[in-house]
Amino acid sequence: MSEYDSEVEAAIRENHPALITYITAGDPSLADTKDYVEALDRGGSDLIELGLPFSEPIAEGRTIQDAINRALAAGTTPEGFFELVDDLETEAPLLVMTYYNMILQYGDSEAPRASEEASGQRPRAKPDVRPFVERAAEAGLSGIIVPDLPAEEAEPLRRACDDNGLDLVFIIAPTTEGERLDRIMSHVSGFAYVQARLGTTGARENVSGATHESLERLSEYDVPKAVGFGVSKGDHAAEIVEAGADGVIVGSALVDIVASSDTPEAAVDRLEAKARELKRGARSGAETVTIDPEDAPEPEQP
Amino acid sequence: MSTEHDHDDGDAGRTGTFGDYGGQYVPEALMPALQELEDAYERYVLENEDGFMDEFRERMHDFGGRPTPLQRADRLSDRYDREVYLKREDLLHGGAHKLNNALGQVLLAKYMGKERIIAETGAGQHGTATAMAAAHLDMPCEIYMGRTDVNRQRPNVYRMRMNGAEVNPVEAGSATLKEAINETMRDWATTVERTHYVIGSVVGPHPFPQMVRDFQAVIGDEIREQIREKAGRLPDSVVACAGGGSNTMGTFHAFVPDEDVDLVAVEAGGSSLDIDESEGLAPNSATLSTGTDGVLHGAMTKLLQSGDGQIMESHSVSAGLDYAGVGPELSHLVETGRVTPANVDDEAALNGFHRLSRLEGIIPALESSHALGYLEESADELGDLVVVNVSGRGDKDLETVLEETEKRDLEAAPDVEVFDG
Ligand SMILES: Cc1ncc(COP(=O)(O)O)c(C=O)c1O
Numbered sequence: 001m002s003e004y005d006s007e008v009e010a011a012i013r014e015n016h017p018a019l020i021t022y023i024t025a026g027d028p029s030l031a032d033t034k035d036y037v038e039a040l041d042r043g044g045s046d047l048i049e050l051g052l053p054f055s056e057p058i059a060e061g062r063t064i065q066d067a068i069n070r071a072l073a074a075g076t077t078p079e080g081f082f083e084l085v086d087d088l089e090t091e092a093p094l095l096v097m098t099y100y101n102m103i104l105q106y107g108d109s110e111a112p113r114a115s116e117e118a119s120g121q122r123p124r125a126k127p128d129v130r131p132f133v134e135r136a137a138e139a140g141l142s143g144i145i146v147p148d149l150p151a152e153e154a155e156p157l158r159r160a161c162d163d164n165g166l167d168l169v170f171i172i173a174p175t176t177e178g179e180r181l182d183r184i185m186s187h188v189s190g191f192a193y194v195q196a197r198l199g200t201t202g203a204r205e206n207v208s209g210a211t212h213e214s215l216e217r218l219s220e221y222d223v224p225k226a227v228g229f230g231v232s233k234g235d236h237a238a239e240i241v242e243a244g245a246d247g248v249i250v251g252s253a254l255v256d257i258v259a260s261s262d263t264p265e266a267a268v269d270r271l272e273a274k275a276r277e278l279k280r281g282a283r284s285g286a287e288t289v290t291i292d293p294e295d296a297p298e299p300e301q302p
Numbered sequence: 303m304s305t306e307h308d309h310d311d312g313d314a315g316r317t318g319t320f321g322d323y324g325g326q327y328v329p330e331a332l333m334p335a336l337q338e339l340e341d342a343y344e345r346y347v348l349e350n351e352d353g354f355m356d357e358f359r360e361r362m363h364d365f366g367g368r369p370t371p372l373q374r375a376d377r378l379s380d381r382y383d384r385e386v387y388l389k390r391e392d393l394l395h396g397g398a399h400k401l402n403n404a405l406g407q408v409l410l411a412k413y414m415g416k417e418r419i420i421a422e423t424g425a426g427q428h429g430t431a432t433a434m435a436a437a438h439l440d441m442p443c444e445i446y447m448g449r450t451d452v453n454r455q456r457p458n459v460y461r462m463r464m465n466g467a468e469v470n471p472v473e474a475g476s477a478t479l480k481e482a483i484n485e486t487m488r489d490w491a492t493t494v495e496r497t498h499y500v501i502g503s504v505v506g507p508h509p510f511p512q513m514v515r516d517f518q519a520v521i522g523d524e525i526r527e528q529i530r531e532k533a534g535r536l537p538d539s540v541v542a543c544a545g546g547g548s549n550t551m552g553t554f555h556a557f558v559p560d561e562d563v564d565l566v567a568v569e570a571g572g573s574s575l576d577i578d579e580s581e582g583l584a585p586n587s588a589t590l591s592t593g594t595d596g597v598l599h600g601a602m603t604k605l606l607q608s609g610d611g612q613i614m615e616s617h618s619v620s621a622g623l624d625y626a627g628v629g630p631e632l633s634h635l636v637e638t639g640r641v642t643p644a645n646v647d648d649e650a651a652l653n654g655f656h657r658l659s660r661l662e663g664i665i666p667a668l669e670s671s672h673a674l675g676y677l678e679e680s681a682d683e684l685g686d687l688v689v690v691n692v693s694g695r696g697d698k699d700l701e702t703v704l705e706e707t708e709k710r711d712l713e714a715a716p717d718v719e720v721f722d723g
Contacts, residue, residue, distance in 0.1 A: 105611030
């Protein structure tokens with residue numbers, strides 16, 4: 001590895017401006033996910049996030065909620081997910097994005113249910129994050145993103161990730177400010193996931209004003225910043241990179257392609273083409289040199 | 303109100319945890335709002351800044367009808383051969399204990415300068431209480447309610463709309479309470495700067511479990527005073543139903559330090575305590591007796607979940623108990639042995655409903671009927687002096703009760719055929 005001790009950070013810094021893509025694993029099947037991930041990799045993704053579906057995705061908008069429901073209906077399990085990752089050979093490092101309860105419960109499937117426990121004497125073990133993190137490392141994942149785990153609750157997972165050489169990526173919201181922002185930015189692992197707007201994931205028509213404000217607010221911190229939530233087009237990628245981001249994160253627009261393609265083959269082609277469009281957009285944004293963020297062009301008002 | 307108790311509430315203090323349970327497992331965007339809320343809760347609720355608690359109590363008296371009576375149940379006392387008292391939260395404005403919390407939170411939102419109220423509702427009881435409180439305090443209000451619940455709780459949908467609230471049906475998943483909470487959290491994550499989320503039970507991230515408990519603690523504070531006056535001593539046991547656990551914690555809180563008073567939380571046993579992992583279905587919501595530790599809706603608590611960590615669809619004949627989680631403080635009090643978890647099935651609850659209606663002239667909510675079903679099954683274990691919290695009235699449940707009674711041969715039921723025509 002390069003001068004960076006994190007594979008994830010290296011993937012962003014060395015491929016600047018980076019494209020980070022997301023799809024939900026198991027939508028519509030884990031076999032299809034394998035083809036889709038490879039297509040995103042060929043299309044120029046520098047990092048790929050794989051969603052491990054959880055039944056209560058409170059940070060997700062309708063598009064990814066529906067994908068998660070399809071994946072769960074198809075019987076996607078954490079073990080099936082890890083087996084998929086075992087099989088994947090991509091150039092882009094892989095991250096898993098999932099909710100905290102999935103991490104807590106993994107590896108405990110064999111534990112007695114409470115009803116059995118009542119009759120037996122072996123008390124059920126408390127949930128533990130380690131089995132998940134160890135399995136993730138073994139499968140070759142490079143990092144973890146947990147949308148319902150704020151920094152304040154993250155100590156056990158952070159320790160387990162450190163011990164296993166994984167990055168634990170935190171989200172910076174438009175409402176993250178002051179002392180909390182300082183604290184989170186001083187512990188950045190991999191990159192800072194900059195949430196472009198308040199609300200949930202979902203493709204949008206334009207780049208929010210909040211994105212420009214956030215990037216300006218974060219410009220003093222020397223950590224890789226990638227912007228997600230709502231990014232759907234090459235033009236967005238250009239605008240965001242121009243405003244100072246080191247990468248863009250695209251999810252719902254890709255999940256839309258998976259959902260709306262007539263055949264898996266068509267989805268593969270479209271995903272690869274979309275990744276190329278986004279990467280091209282990001283690059284063109286980097287070519288427009290901005291000295292002062294104030295000089296950046298305002299987003300066009302329709 | 304129990305502000306006096308709270309200052310020495312060591313384990314429930316700053317960190318927002320109760321033993322292993324509680325915490326703040328929410329998206330980053332909500333963290334600053336939780337801090338803001340925690341700060342407002344400490345100042346206004348715990349320290350009575352600007353006379354917040356005085357105004358709250360006065361409104362609960364004038365608008366809500368507090369205090370509610372503690373009534374000796376003469377025929378139940380005969381039947382079980384011990385003194386049985388009923389705490390009549392069914393007589394609170396709106397017909398359930400829910401107003402204690404809803405009015406407290408809407409008033410707090412107002413003190414915080416928020417401009418909009420949102421809330422989830424299952425059966426519609428918390429939604430109606432919130433809509434009433436918002437109308438009373440002149441705040442715009444939107445309620446999220448699963449489509450399934452909208453269809454089966456029509457009268458409550460009408461009541462909310464009458465009070466000026468917008469009702470947003472939620473179509474996702476099984477379209478019940480769990481999905482309504484998810485959707486309300488998504489709204490809050492979008493509008494958090496000017497909106498307050500009035501969560502409906504002692505669930506969710508800190509400070510909600512503690513704050514909702516404090517607004518509901520008036521129930522137990524009144525019982526303590528009233529039972530001393532009427533019976534000259536503290537009860538041997540106190541029984542309350544538990545869904546999320548707000549009437550439960552509200553009833554128990556004042557008694558937690560009284561080790562001689564047994565506290566029993568009665569959950570919905572539904573149709574069976576077994577779970578079907580492959581279908582993701584638990585035909586009950588007996589979380590405290592059968593659940594396992596995990597994180598849902600912002601807190602570490604006991605849950606109905608699969609081995610992989612997917613949350614189960616719960617079931618109960620009573621919509622208000624139909625939830626796969628439970629308040630973290632109750633999980634903790636069960637874990638330490640201070641609260642005894644119990645459950646009775648749909649049938650026992652229906653019998654409890656009919657029995658109280660016939661013997662005492664009180665039609666209880668199906669939720670509260672679980673506590674009464676437990677009294678029938680286990681009166682012998684409850685000592686000589688028992689208090690049961692009647693958390694709400696059953697008008698909202700009449701249709702369900704008629705339907706469910708017709709399917710069964712219930713010993714306490716009247717002949718429901720005669721209800722037709
Ligand atoms: C009358 C009544 N009792 C009890 C409950 C259950 O809630 P909790 O467990 O928070 O008291 C409800 C919920 O709707 C209710 O309407």
